[in-house]
Amino acid sequence: MSYTISEIASSLGAEVLGDGTVEIDGVAEPADAGPRHIALAMKPAYAEALPRGGARAALVWDGADWQGFGLVAAIVAPRPRYVMSGLTTLFDPGQGWGEGIHPSAVIDPTAQLGAGVSVGPLAVICAGATIGAGTVIGPQAFVGADVTIGRDGFLREGARIGARVTIGDRFIAQPNAVVGSDGFSYVTPDVSGVERVRQTLGDQGEIAAQSFVRIHSLGAVRIGDDVELGAHVSLDRGTIRDTVIGDRTKIDNLVQIGHNCVIGNDCLICGQTGLAGSVTVGNNVVMAGQTGVADNIFIGDNVITGGGTKLLSNVPAGRVMLGYPAMKMDAQMDVYKGLRRLKRLFSDVAEIKKTVSNPPKSD
Numbered sequence: 617m618s619y620t621i622s623e624i625a626s627s628l629g630a631e632v633l634g635d636g637t638v639e640i641d642g643v644a645e646p647a648d649a650g651p652r653h654i655a656l657a658m659k660p661a662y663a664e665a666l667p668r669g670g671a672r673a674a675l676v677w678d679g680a681d682w683q684g685f686g687l688v689a690a691i692v693a694p695r696p697r698y699v700m701s702g703l704t705t706l707f708d709p710g711q712g713w714g715e716g717i718h719p720s721a722v723i724d725p726t727a728q729l730g731a732g733v734s735v736g737p738l739a740v741i742c743a744g745a746t747i748g749a750g751t752v753i754g755p756q757a758f759v760g761a762d763v764t765i766g767r768d769g770f771l772r773e774g775a776r777i778g779a780r781v782t783i784g785d786r787f788i789a790q791p792n793a794v795v796g797s798d799g800f801s802y803v804t805p806d807v808s809g810v811e812r813v814r815q816t817l818g819d820q821g822e823i824a825a826q827s828f829v830r831i832h833s834l835g836a837v838r839i840g841d842d843v844e845l846g847a848h849v850s851l852d853r854g855t856i857r858d859t860v861i862g863d864r865t866k867i868d869n870l871v872q873i874g875h876n877c878v879i880g881n882d883c884l885i886c887g888q889t890g891l892a893g894s895v896t897v898g899n900n901v902v903m904a905g906q907t908g909v910a911d912n913i914f915i916g917d918n919v920i921t922g923g924g925t926k927l928l929s930n931v932p933a934g935r936v937m938l939g940y941p942a943m944k945m946d947a948q949m950d951v952y953k954g955l956r957r958l959k960r961l962f963s964d965v966a967e968i969k970k971t972v973s974n975p976p977k978s979d
Contacts, residue, residue: 619639620640622637625691630691630699633682633689638688638689639652645662646662655675657676658696677692714734717733718755721738728745734752736757739757744762745759748765752769754772754775757775762779763779765783766785767785774792776792778796778836779836781795786842787841787844789844790847794848796852798853798875799874833855833875834854837860838859840863843864844866850871857876859876862883865880868889870887872889872890874911875894877897880901884901885901889903892911892912893912894912895911899917901919902919903920906923908926913928913930919936925942926940926942
């Protein structure tokens, strides 16, 4: 896997400076780069490490003194980090799996596999499944009955797709992602303490022993095009209607999406975030790590949450939220500043109390 600097720049739509014939075998950080690496010196702080490595070429920012760093070639782009997407695609060595159908794979005769589909060792594809052209089903992956997966998908090892799930094109699931697990949905014969607390915000009333009874999940999961799931993601199927994930949404490791949720297009949901059931999320929403979302609420377009935010009520479009319970980020920061001043406030009040209790004696 070797390219000249000119070939790399052409594929990225970027500008070449210096000797475009320099051959590159890989990508490295500046201090670790050798003479056949392209170093990622995308801003001045990164470029300071170039002398500690042996790079002859680098990806640099517009206006960089690349020759001053001892380079013989450079690639310049208006947004270098964006160019990294194409650069890492060029040099991704993949997982090293063979193509075609491995002899240990179990594929139901009624399953339909498009042209160029690869199925890894010990993978299972159940009855009625349809796999689009060019899709890779990794080792020990599972595709349930009547599942549809579009073109050029990629299921990493151990990914699980439950029955009747529908997935668009260019889907990626990292190891042990689960799509179509049953929703966490139970009911008691009589009104439960939990239901009372939701109404009273504290009073359970009389507590009677009851057992929880399962509500089965009859819905499925529908996923759009260009969606990616991290490792150990869990997407629950809907109770009656489907759980829905919009086009181009990216979901990080260890995220839980509850039953009946509807997630819009171009959302970014970061690690350890959890959405309870029946949450509706608009487009272009970003949820930082460990965001928690209560059930049956609505989150508008372009909302951003900071890490550890807990959303307990609807959020209008465009809001930036932080904290528990969530508040507008600027308001929450004011609260934090107030908390830091509490110790000083207590000391000031104590001094005032001493003064009031022991007023100075007049002559």
